[in-house]
Amino acid sequence: MTMKISPAADAASPLRDALGAEHRPAVGEVRIVSLVPSLTELVCELGLADRLVGRTGFCVHPRDVLKTVPKVGGTKDVKMDVLRGLAPTHLIVNIDENRRETVEELATFVPNVIVTHPCAPADNLALYRLFGGVFHCADRAARLAADLGAALAEAQAVARALPREDVLYLIWREPWMSVARDTYISATLAAVGWDTLPADAGARYPEIDWQAAWMAGVSRVFLSSEPYRFRERHLAEVAALSGRSAAMIDGEMASWYGSRAAAGLRYLAGLRSALAEAT
Template sequence: MHLADPRFTDPAAPVLRDALGTLHQSAGSSARIVSLVPSLTELLFELDLGAQVVGRTGFCIHPREALRAVPKVGGTKDVKMDRIRELAPTHVIANIDENRRETIDELAAFVPNIVVTHPCGPRDNLALFDLFGGLFGRERAAQALAADLRAALGEAEAVRAALPAERVLYLIWREPWMTVARDTYVSAMLAEVGWTTLPGVHGGVSGAGRYPAFDWSAGWLGDVERVFLSSEPYHFQLRHADEVTALSGRPATLIDGEMVSWYGSRVVAGLRYLAGLRRQLVDFAR
């Protein structure tokens, strides 16, 4: 950070602040970007920044065809430092949940700009769009995404207002069985269409963790009205739905985990997917 930098002296300049409070300067077309966050790799391509993405993780799979030409730098947790050094990025995109703090600290020793993100709910993507648009000279595309998100939020709100709230269990793993706490992005997405996740814990407060394990004798399961089986990180399939219905005594439905848990540009399609699924399940029950 330089005191002479107009970003910090010009009150008209946009403030580009990441999730750790770090201020960044606009880089525009000169940026060489390594993304360690699958959903944000997708966002970079949505903002027409694919030509500047010089590295990505093996879990960055969308857009599939375009990413074939982008070198891999390991996984989200096991990053290959030597490979990133070779690629000489000016910016690395990281996330508080997906990447290790020690990884970020090590990268900061030789990468000029580490952009740390942490969207906790769908509306947080508005600030994320502003940040990426300002950083990489894609303000107009970012504004268009923001307009699409506001429209999708309005559609979700209409569904939430029209239908009674429903308490749900969202499964992310099997043996041990694991779900999501209320202070997760997944829970916030489901809440937009009127699905309240159980158990009613907040991982940062209760000490249970944001992705708590449970057993089928837990008392709060009696309040669950529907169970969702996510396609990721555990790839639940139809055969598991019968198992879960037998264990819970509740209807069990497969759900697209990418649509619920991927932030960035995916949030728009995700909200519309959830709104449609909510209406579909209500119509099916009638």
């Protein structure tokens, strides 16, 4: 599951991660462990599956490829001994999904830790460039960037064509929880003209008070398929609590960055158009 990479010329500009740390193009044997499900998918999409030596149990796409890749625990409960035994040269982590203290401990024995933090769909462009430069797959990364650019334009066209709507996006039940506007999910929804409420939240994933004054501004409620597994049976319950139309939404398409960003925008643009036609 490993291969050799020859030294390559430096990129025209530095390759920096979310913390501003500069990364050099990989040299020699490359062994990647990813603790971020959507970026594990990106690693495979970039043609790097044969260099992926570890993943979390939540890294499930692409399923056929990952069946033989060892698990190192979860995104927050990493099995240190297992990960150490895989001898990774590169570790991929995320500010939101992984614990800082865990990453700091891992950094004591993993030579290269790439920290990510995309907060909006367009942030994936820098992510593609970073991975493409570090892992010598710039051509594949450029193709992803071009596709994302087209998807962003398509999303903007839908957002311009329809009136903006304030929506409630539910991610959990008992307690009921939503997303703040500084999350990737909210930014992705905003790209097609859906603005999440509450507009001002004290937490990134706030608990919902169905009697709050801002609820009066909600036009539509979405039940995400993850992390809570909302099902069709929950639609009537939420409609009764909110007094609003409720619909299911694919949580992976709204929240997974990386290689799924373009598909996610197209999914949301299509859903926005379909729901607008149905009302």
